[in-house]
Amino acid sequence: MAWRNRGRRWRGGRLVSKPKPSNFDYRQTDVDELLELIYTLMESGGEITVEKLKMKNEQVPDTDELLAEMVAAGLISTNKNVVSFTEQGRVEAEKLIRAHRLAERLLTDVLLVEEERDIENQACEMEHILKPEIVDNICTILGHPRTCPHGHEIPPGACCMDRKRTAAPAVLTLDELRSGESGRILYIETTDHARLDKLTTFGILPGTIVRMHQRQPSLVVLVGETQLALDREIAQNIHVVKTE
Ligand SMILES: [Zn+2]
Ligand SMILES: [Zn+2]
DSSP: OHHHHTTEEEETTEEEESSOSSSSOHHHHHHHHHHHHHHHHHHTOSOOBHHHHHHHTTTSTTHHHHHHHHHHTTSEEEETTEEEEOHHHHHHHHHHHHHHHHHHHIIIIISOOOOHHHHHHHHHHHHHHOOHHHHHHHHHHTTOOSBOTTSOBOOOOHHHHHTOOSSOOSEEEGGGSOTTOEEEEEEEOOOOHHHHHHHHHTTOSTTOEEEEEEOSSSEEEEETTEEEEEOHHHHTTEEEEEOO
């Protein structure tokens, strides 16, 4: 097969070059990018054809060859030009997407990078180099976010299931603040626009400082001088960074 002739082979599901020019494997990066492209196209629905991938993946001249390598490696299967993931391919793609979207959150919320191009470029590089354990630590520090700054779903990791605390979280959900503690709102995770409008009316929006006034029997927070009773479920969708 072509990829053997080029001195590359699969090892443990990863494509490696031999000899490697550096620590960075360009071929693996091409495979990764294509896995991510397939994943995001699947998210937006519709059939994924070889033509569609070639069109979207113009910067890589040999997409056909790359797809053949991915079939050989058991990452995808093709049926009459329609491409789908194998279980292994889906797992690999989820890992990359997870790392990318968490990196976006880290860069945006904690490192306060504002330039969208910088966020994208950095996240694109980080996704290839972060080990899964480190990705889980980033996830924990960020309070296990479910969406990226663009609103796309972040595939959950093991850390999200048991909300493990291997790293001290920098970002909490509002319901995790103790009485008397304050936090600055970073973002609110909801697709319910009516609810979001209502929260905004009460001044619950990114940038606002809220203080936990009372936790029992119901949650009451202070926004400035105003006391607000909040559903616990809503408070779980409001992500804050502790200020005191
Ligand atoms: Zn994103
Ligand atoms: Zn997590």
